Amino acid sequence: MKSEPNTPGQEVPVSAPVMVDLRLSVNRDSYPITVDTRETLLDTLRERLDLTGAKKGCDHGQCGACTVLVDGRRMKACLALTVTLDDREITTVEGLADGDTPHPLQAAFIENDAFQCGYCTPGQLCSAVGMLAEASAGWPSSVTADVTGEPRLDDEEIRERMSGNLCRCGAYVNIVAAIGQVAR
Amino acid sequence: MRPFDYRRAEDARSAVAALDERPDAMYLGGGTNLVDLMRLGVASPEMLVDVTRISSSAIEESADGGLLIGAGVRNSDLACDPLVRLRHPMLAESVLAGASGQIRNMATVGGNLLQRTRCSYFQDISKPCNKRQPGSGCPAREGDHRNLAIIGHSSDCVATHPSDMAVALAALGAIVHVEGRRGSRTVPMPGLHRLPGDEPDRDTVLEAGDLITAVEVPALSFATRSHYRKVRDRASFAFAVVSVAAALDVADGVVRDCRIALGGVAHVPWRAEIAEEALRGSAATATEFTRAADLELAQARPLRDNGFKVPLARNVLVRTLIDLTEAS
Numbered sequence A: 001m002k003s004e005p006n007t008p009g010q011e012v013p014v015s016a017p018v019m020v021d022l023r024l025s026v027n028r029d030s031y032p033i034t035v036d037t038r039e040t041l042l043d044t045l046r047e048r049l050d051l052t053g054a055k056k057g058c059d060h061g062q063c064g065a066c067t068v069l070v071d072g073r074r075m076k077a078c079l080a081l082t083v084t085l086d087d088r089e090i091t092t093v094e095g096l097a098d099g100d101t102p103h104p105l106q107a108a109f110i111e112n113d114a115f116q117c118g119y120c121t122p123g124q125l126c127s128a129v130g131m132l133a134e135a136s137a138g139w140p141s142s143v144t145a146d147v148t149g150e151p152r153l154d155d156e157e158i159r160e161r162m163s164g165n166l167c168r169c170g171a172y173v174n175i176v177a178a179i180g181q182v183a184r
Numbered sequence B: 001m002r003p004f005d006y007r008r009a010e011d012a013r014s015a016v017a018a019l020d021e022r023p024d025a026m027y028l029g030g031g032t033n034l035v036d037l038m039r040l041g042v043a044s045p046e047m048l049v050d051v052t053r054i055s056s057s058a059i060e061e062s063a064d065g066g067l068l069i070g071a072g073v074r075n076s077d078l079a080c081d082p083l084v085r086l087r088h089p090m091l092a093e094s095v096l097a098g099a100s101g102q103i104r105n106m107a108t109v110g111g112n113l114l115q116r117t118r119c120s121y122f123q124d125i126s127k128p129c130n131k132r133q134p135g136s137g138c139p140a141r142e143g144d145h146r147n148l149a150i151i152g153h154s155s156d157c158v159a160t161h162p163s164d165m166a167v168a169l170a171a172l173g174a175i176v177h178v179e180g181r182r183g184s185r186t187v188p189m190p191g192l193h194r195l196p197g198d199e200p201d202r203d204t205v206l207e208a209g210d211l212i213t214a215v216e217v218p219a220l221s222f223a224t225r226s227h228y229r230k231v232r233d234r235a236s237f238a239f240a241v242v243s244v245a246a247a248l249d250v251a252d253g254v255v256r257d258c259r260i261a262l263g264g265v266a267h268v269p270w271r272a273e274i275a276e277e278a279l280r281g282s283a284a285t286a287t288e289f290t291r292a293a294d295l296e297l298a299q300a301r302p303l304r305d306n307g308f309k310v311p312l313a314r315n316v317l318v319r320t321l322i323d324l325t326e327a328s
């Protein structure tokens, strides 16, 4: 989506794309990049930076396949405009492992057989990383009996907190087990 | 999606000035509703003014024990705030009952209040819709309206307001702080949202260019005993079919005071003033709770396919009040 250079004498199209230069920080690498203001983080990652881990499932915020971490918080990359994120630190599934050592959640997903086709997995992993941080910060959830108290991360809590990530293959039982193994 | 300019506002004044200069512009919060509507072609601003960085992302305690919540506070930060959880549990619960963890991390308080209806015709630009295109008609009235309004709808629009948080704020009588072209003012809830009447394109009483800067929750001592209960088509991550936010003050088996609002039933978060009035001074029993709920719901005019919401709303309200009584 690059804007066409305007030939002299040609009328400027009313709706020419608006391009903005910015610096995007992803998995601790800094990318100088020119983006169309309409571009979502998901499209920038996948189409421009060749980081295809985050997946496009619905493009409407409904499935969680595009989940990434922004300053450590899980978010949906399909609803985030790249132009809003120039001073943020973005982590995708490609950035979770420590060199050749998989992230504990990645290892637990493998051990527990927590996927079939794998399409939702990058989103599940990033979401689980963010969710565990939220739980250890003491955030309650919709199934926490008393919102004033400290939540305990049992299976019901994990299911509720991961409800923004759908799995078309129905690997939920093992996803909950994998996350539970890391949480406890 | 139509191309648009992007500007990041540093403070409320410059955000308002930007929209004054460019009437085709819109404010951008977390973008979880607006970006989606732009992609669907329902909204097509020529400029977005990002208001998430203006200095209003804090929750402050006011002198009288109320809370002043900046419009830029993310939904998850509101729900996990210790004072909100302690003093207004139904507010924390209502936020936690909405959307998903990822969306709550992005969504702002201002954007949540001003999110648009989830009526499927509104979101589909190939269909007529009076809210999206005034005068084009309302296919929901005869079409798919199972999840739409039972109270306060008009021949022009039968949509519901989708926000969970707004239901708790309406029950709490929150005060919305607004900065506009002619200076700042406050709008008390539930008066922010309006019934559709013959202008369903107007969701709220706000005027073009108005910026929400904060939401003030007045002190309400008995709100420590309050609860938000939501019924939806699946266990999580779905909009309300019907919901109830209620705070109850019971002493010696008698209701001294209460605050009640219903969600999923109207174009606005519906403050149940008739039920509140009926309950004050009455016995805190299931019989009285049912009587009050029935009095409130006597105004209901369900559509062909959503009559089930009337007994559902009654039962959820009665159950919530019983639970609050037993917890005392």
Ligand SMILES: Cc1cc2nc3c(=O)[nH]c(=O)nc-3n(C[C@H](O)[C@H](O)[C@H](O)COP(=O)(O)OP(=O)(O)OC[C@H]3O[C@@H](n4cnc5c(N)ncnc54)[C@H](O)[C@@H]3O)c2cc1C
Pocket (backbone or CB within 6 Å): A060, A061, A062, B026, B027, B028, B029, B030, B031, B032, B033, B034, B035, B036, B051, B071, B072, B075, B097, B098, B099, B100, B103, B106, B107, B108, B109, B110, B111, B112, B113, B114, B115, B116, B162, B163, B164, B165, B210, B211, B212, B213, B237, B238, B239, B240
């Ligand atoms: C899949 C999905 C499921 C969801 N489920 C639920 C649910 O169960 N319950 C629920 O309550 N919500 C639900 N939501 C909706 C969600 O809560 C809203 O999208 C969100 O709260 C909007 O906040 P935002 O900051 O992202 O707003 P934006 O999308 O940025 O803005 C929304 C509107 O508010 C305007 N605006 C933003 N900030 C201001 C301001 N400060 N002053 C004036 N105008 C402003 C914008 O111009 C726009 O018109 C869901 C959303 C999705 C995508």
Ligand code: SF4
Pocket (backbone or CB within 6 Å): B117, B119, B120, B121, B122, B128, B129, B130, B131, B132, B137, B138, B139, B140, B141, B148, B156, B157, B158, B159, B200
């Ligand atoms: S109910 Fe309202 S939003 Fe839905 S189609 Fe009718 S006019 Fe449009």
Ligand code: FES
Pocket (backbone or CB within 6 Å): A055, A056, A057, A058, A059, A060, A061, A062, A063, A064, A065, A066, A067, A076, A077, A078, A079
């Ligand atoms: S692709 Fe973002 S939530 Fe589905």
Ligand code: FES
Pocket (backbone or CB within 6 Å): A114, A115, A116, A117, A118, A119, A120, A121, A166, A167, A168, A169, A170, A171
């Ligand atoms: S493993 Fe196939 S969608 Fe989840």
